[in-house]
Amino acid sequence: MVNNSIAKKNNKTKEAIDNSVKYLINQHGIDNLTIKQICEHAEVSRTNFYYYYKNKDEAVLERFNYIDEYFATIVKPNLTSSNLSENLVLYANYYMKFILKFNVDYCKQIYICQIKYSNSKITSYERPVYKILIDLFDRFKSSNENLKNENSCYLADSFLTIIRGITFNWLICNGNFNLELTGEKLIKIFLNGLL
Amino acid sequence: MVNNSIAKKNNKTKEAIDNSVKYLINQHGIDNLTIKQICEHAEVSRTNFYYYYKNKDEAVLERFNYIDEYFATIVKPNLTSSNLSENLVLYANYYMKFILKFNVDYCKQIYICQIKYSNSKITSYERPVYKILIDLFDRFKSSNENLKNENSCYLADSFLTIIRGITFNWLICNGNFNLELTGEKLIKIFLNGLL
Structure with missing residues (x-):
């Protein structure tokens, strides 16, 4: 009590x-x-x-963990397509939309904090940003020849690696290109190779 | 005089x-x-x-620009395969090898500085890290159905986006996976979708 x-x-x-x-x-x-x-x-x-x-940066980083709340409450219920690729493109689009809620300088700070205070919490497969992807791959991979022998955690990690790469590139370009459109094109190329 | x-x-x-x-x-x-x-x-x-x-960070960032010297003098002369994919895999491997010359904390600082002091110099297509890729795509893209209508700068940018995403992920994982092996697998998936 x-x-x-x-x-x-x-x-x-x-x-x-x-x-x-x-x-x-x-x-x-x-x-x-x-x-x-x-x-x-x-x-x-x-x-x-x-x-x-x-310190201050750690408190700022914690704010970014609201991305998990957003993924658990907003994104997950919307990933209802019967097609894995469609779900993944939608997932990536939600990620980009979340980034775009903030301004470029704020996002830079978040990405800097992720590097600076990298810890096992940030890359934990228990985080909804990972978990939702892992569940998606678990659900669909048996029906895909290329995926069925792959580990779902590895696949989730790889997919997030691409999304983070796109965001990192957008940040060092000072947000000077359309994150959603460029992101989607690149994601589709990757999925074309993966699926 | x-x-x-x-x-x-x-x-x-x-x-x-x-x-x-x-x-x-x-x-x-x-x-x-x-x-x-x-x-x-x-x-x-x-x-x-x-x-x-x-400031200090800008001087540190300048050090990283030695990656351009390395690409111009060491990497470029070795990209001699008659196959685009082979050249790109080799390019990525050289990038990872360069990263691994430093320790994880040093690399973190470099990636933080890239975000913090992002300027048009870092993402200039004149930099050897970009130029070598642009030249590669220019040389090979006419013989590839998927690439021939794409802009070589866009292709170079996309490829570096993937490499940077892999490196970023490696940094937030505190270097706890094999950068070269994991990197090569992901690069090959991407190239499978691109080429």
Whole structure:
């Protein structure tokens, strides 16, 4: 009982921090964001902040994990095609759409944080961004000659590698091409070779 | 004449800075590197340093541009196969080999700097990493039904996107898989779809 209410309080504190990070990034951008601002806005102490995050960048990275929430709640229910390729193209399109919700500088920060604070959480197959792909490949691969002997985790990883490559390229091009269109074309070439 | 000797002196200064960056990174790692150290080791003034680079990261990024030197002098002369696919697989393998010359943390810094200081120089088709690919596609695409109507710059860009995606994935996995083997398998899937 005591543990439960501590956990509940902890969740609320973390939620307050995360919401403040989101709000403040949208208001002032990442570079101008300080831990002091976050704590003031979230009405939490610095000690509380450091209980959850090592630094500002880690808190920013956590924001990106909302991509998992988005994939679990919005994307997954829509991947209903009876065709694997169609589902994968749609998945990639949802990923690009998520990226485009933010501005280029914000996305750069996210990708930088992913490299800087790379840990097993980011590349865990338990994350919905991976899990949804793994389930898709599991569901369809037996009916595809090229896939049936492949590991679904490997396939999910490969597919995300391509999506991340496209996004990385878009970032170093400062967002100067149409991410959705260029992305879709490249994804289709890859699927043409995979399936 | 005067201009020539100024240019020569400038080149020597830049060379000294670049060599010191290389030496000091190998000795102490990037995170511990300071501009003060670089200037002392290169025997140049801070003013001279700032004439060439905005900050430490930009100087580090410049080091990575040696990949162009490597591609122009080592890689290009070896892409002599009469088969496009073979040349592209070899190109990708040389890229991975170059990455593996450095340690994972150094490569992370390079990829972070590429995002952070993304500019038109990094994605210029004049860079040997692009130019060599463009020339390859130009040479072979007329004999391939799928490629003959594609722009060689687009094809080069796409191919580098895949290579960069593989490298990015390797970095966020903290180098915990065989970059060359995994890379080659993915490259072959992509080429299977492209060619």
